[in-house]
Amino acid sequence: MKSLIHLTSFFFIILFLTGCQTSASTDFTKESPEAFNQRMQWWRDAGFGMFIHWGPSSVPAGIYKGEEVDGAAEWIMFSAKIPVEEYEKFPPQFNPVQFDAKEWVRIAKDAGMKYIVITSKHHDGFAMWDSKVSQYDIIDATPYDKDVLKELARECEAAGIKFCFYHSIMDWHHPLASGTTFPEYREKYLKPQLKELLTEYGDIGVLWFDGEWIPEWSEEQGRDLYQYVRSLQPDIIINNRVGKGRQGMQGMTKEGEFVGDFGTPEQEILEGASDLDWESCMTMNTSWGYKKNDSNWKSAGMLIHNLVDIAAKGGNYLLNVGPNAEGLIPDPSVERLAEMGQWMKVNGEAVYNTSKFTTYAEQDIVRYTQKGAALYATFLEWPGRTFTLKYAKPEPDRDIILLGYDRPLPWTWDKEKGLTITFPEAWQQPKNRSVKYAWTLKMKASAAEVAETPAINSPRVKNVQKELFGEEVMVTLSSTSAEASIHYTLDGREPDLSAPVYKEPLLLRQSAVVKAFAFQPGIIASPVSTAEFIRTTKFKSLDLKSGISPNYPALGKLSLSDNVRATTDFHDGNWLGFEGNDFEVIIDLGDVKPVKKIRVGFLQNIGSWIFYPQQLEYAVSEQGEIFSSVFKYIHSTRETDKNGINDFNCALQNTRARYLKISAKNIGICPEWHGGSGGKAWLFVDEVMVE
Ligand code: FHN
Numbered sequence: 001m002k003s004l005i006h007l008t009s010f011f012f013i014i015l016f017l018t019g020c021q022t023s024a025s026t027d028f029t030k031e032s033p034e035a036f037n038q039r040m041q042w043w044r045d046a047g048f049g050m051f052i053h054w055g056p057s058s059v060p061a062g063i064y065k066g067e068e069v070d071g072a073a074e075w076i077m078f079s080a081k082i083p084v085e086e087y088e089k090f091p092p093q094f095n096p097v098q099f100d101a102k103e104w105v106r107i108a109k110d111a112g113m114k115y116i117v118i119t120s121k122h123h124d125g126f127a128m129w130d131s132k133v134s135q136y137d138i139i140d141a142t143p144y145d146k147d148v149l150k151e152l153a154r155e156c157e158a159a160g161i162k163f164c165f166y167h168s169i170m171d172w173h174h175p176l177a178s179g180t181t182f183p184e185y186r187e188k189y190l191k192p193q194l195k196e197l198l199t200e201y202g203d204i205g206v207l208w209f210d211g212e213w214i215p216e217w218s219e220e221q222g223r224d225l226y227q228y229v230r231s232l233q234p235d236i237i238i239n240n241r242v243g244k245g246r247q248g249m250q251g252m253t254k255e256g257e258f259v260g261d262f263g264t265p266e267q268e269i270l271e272g273a274s275d276l277d278w279e280s281c282m283t284m285n286t287s288w289g290y291k292k293n294d295s296n297w298k299s300a301g302m303l304i305h306n307l308v309d310i311a312a313k314g315g316n317y318l319l320n321v322g323p324n325a326e327g328l329i330p331d332p333s334v335e336r337l338a339e340m341g342q343w344m345k346v347n348g349e350a351v352y353n354t355s356k357f358t359t360y361a362e363q364d365i366v367r368y369t370q371k372g373a374a375l376y377a378t379f380l381e382w383p384g385r386t387f388t389l390k391y392a393k394p395e396p397d398r399d400i401i402l403l404g405y406d407r408p409l410p411w412t413w414d415k416e417k418g419l420t421i422t423f424p425e426a427w428q429q430p431k432n433r434s435v436k437y438a439w440t441l442k443m444k445a446s447a448a449e450v451a452e453t454p455a456i457n458s459p460r461v462k463n464v465q466k467e468l469f470g471e472e473v474m475v476t477l478s479s480t481s482a483e484a485s486i487h488y489t490l491d492g493r494e495p496d497l498s499a500p501v502y503k504e505p506l507l508l509r510q511s512a513v514v515k516a517f518a519f520q521p522g523i524i525a526s527p528v529s530t531a532e533f534i535r536t537t538k539f540k541s542l543d544l545k546s547g548i549s550p551n552y553p554a555l556g557k558l559s560l561s562d563n564v565r566a567t568t569d570f571h572d573g574n575w576l577g578f579e580g581n582d583f584e585v586i587i588d589l590g591d592v593k594p595v596k597k598i599r600v601g602f603l604q605n606i607g608s609w610i611f612y613p614q615q616l617e618y619a620v621s622e623q624g625e626i627f628s629s630v631f632k633y634i635h636s637t638r639e640t641d642k643n644g645i646n647d648f649n650c651a652l653q654n655t656r657a658r659y660l661k662i663s664a665k666n667i668g669i670c671p672e673w674h675g676g677s678g679g680k681a682w683l684f685v686d687e688v689m690v691e
Helices: 002-017 033-046 073-079 101-111 148-159 179-199 219-232 300-312 331-350 557-561
Strands: 048-052 115-121 162-168 206-210 279-282 316-321 366-371 374-379 386-389 392-394 411-414 418-422 439-447 455-457 466-469 473-478 485-489 506-508 512-519 529-535 541-544 576-579 583-594 597-604 615-621 628-634 644-651 656-665 682-690
Touching: 033 162, 033 316, 048 101, 048 162, 101 115, 101 148, 101 331, 115 148, 115 179, 115 206, 148 162, 162 179, 179 219, 206 219, 279 300, 300 316, 300 331, 300 366, 316 331, 331 374, 331 439, 392 411, 392 418, 455 529, 466 557, 473 512, 473 529, 541 557, 557 576, 557 583, 557 682, 583 682, 597 615, 597 656, 628 644, 656 682
Parallel strands: 048 115, 048 316, 115 162, 162 206, 279 316, 466 529
Antiparallel strands: 366 374, 374 439, 386 418, 392 439, 411 418, 455 473, 473 506, 485 512, 512 529, 541 583, 576 682, 583 656, 597 644, 597 682, 615 628, 615 656
16 A cells, blocks of 8 residues: 555656646647637537526625625625635525526526526635545535535436536635645546536536736746646547737637637627637626626617627627525526527527528618528617618518518619618507517528728728817828729718819818718719717827737827716726826826816726726926926835825916926836736726816
8 A cells, every 4th residue: 555655646746846737648728720610619508608607705795894895796705805714604604595407497498598507616715516636615514414516417418408617717716726836626626526527417518718927927828737638538629828918808718729619708899709718708787797786787779789899790699697605597598598588589590500691780680690591680779661681682472571570571673772661550559569679581682792891081090980189180081992982971971972072181180080982883882981089189199108918908199188077987998098007197288378277087997907006197397308206106005005096186386387297107018916916917097187
């Protein structure tokens, strides 16, 4: 026995010293495109899945010591800084006696979901199955005596639903899971637990990793883990959070060689269609885990629109439920899923097994998907009595069906105007419609030949959507088709063939909304492109001394003076983001003026790596060479800091200046107490206000 133990230990030491346990001989990252496509096919066809965040955090459910805790409920251990021994008091209170795996799977299946991804272990380190590797699990640490994952695996198998795991790399509970002992945690705990999940619970559809952002994790370890998981279940699908390839909440994989089978935008949908595999995961309220007081529920209509929009852009929708500590999915979630299921019963064929059409959308309210010769056009708003589609060219003498309506619809086709459909008179009244929220046309159609949409360009940006300018801006309109003539307006009116034809660059000295379309005889006129130009002459000029992050550029430096305030939603497009670096701007007021007040807005959202400046200084000058400091603020970032927007305000007496210099020092690196410690910190700035 002794010798066996020595031999085993020796073997383990070899494994440990080599840094990572190597997987079997197969290199699963060298998979052929055919094999990859075959492995992904069920997932691509599925289109719609259920995310389940469940565990002991559903006991406090967002409240600790009588106080509502900010942020998602499953982060309560971190957000409320609950010590491990304190948090360990929650599992003994976790007794989900009303848990019914069959009912959960029925709810998912009736909603039209084809797979379920449940948290086997979230960041709190608690194992939701009967793990032999640890006592910190549902059998040994709670009064509940069933392995909920085993029950769900069985019911999913019976219902033909793919069973999948979410598994966190980050672990706030295990003593080895941070710092230099992390490799030991990975080999002794993370991998052995994954082995249990991948050998004792049947075929697993997806392993959805998370928590990869920790500094202890690396792409190399992710690659090894990918091989390890695939060696246990070769057909399993693994997301891009197994390594370090994910680009923040936007979720898609960075350029370069990163491991993982699909991108994972979180709480957001890609702007446009993508040929890559991607899945948008989203909460139904604002918390992944059960949060008692979070009643900020998305409507069933919005959830259906998200599903259709995602399908049209070639993605999957992973919609979350957060069951409570009694084992029940909250009623508002159940109600919304039932409504989605009713919609899917009539229109699901426009989502399942579909692929992207040549264009994913038309005129804002239409989303296209296709399946073989069938084209689906789903309206996110009721189209009225008639509607003209530009992108679809129907096969002659074919029916156009409105799913849920009992007879084909009348339609006409004009090679320059497009496909005009007449919708049922009776359905103009919502109460007469058998379908709510979104309406799908099914037709045998191909892509119509449409003139190329013209680009509206400024000197700074090609295909500009919105641009700020000071005194004037030169705008050009361009089209790729030489035979096309571009018709445009400058006042926001829809252009038609009577609108001016573009001949030379347009010099704008006032704010304008430019709209343009291309006309080419014999084919469909292009859609209209729109660009808004906003004149902001609050300052003569702003000279930004530091680089704005390309991910959060707002509308360039003039965003600091456009009188549009950014909100606490840092995705709102109005923040200038600086990743790791400082912010400094010199403002020219145009001439020497009395300056009574300077205010600059900054955002703090600690959970998203966004911090107030650790140092902020305002300085003034009359001639722009020598600046004298008029305001200085020093801030040491603490865990107790609140999130929010702060306008750092400085009132001045008897000060005259032409130039202002604003310098904000970024804390640079997330502090050691932060979940993303070691990662780059962000500065978010919006609106410089000067009186
Ligand atoms: O921190 C987790 C969070 O709790 C939740 O699990 C989401 C779901 O994808 N992922 C992380 C936040 O990005």
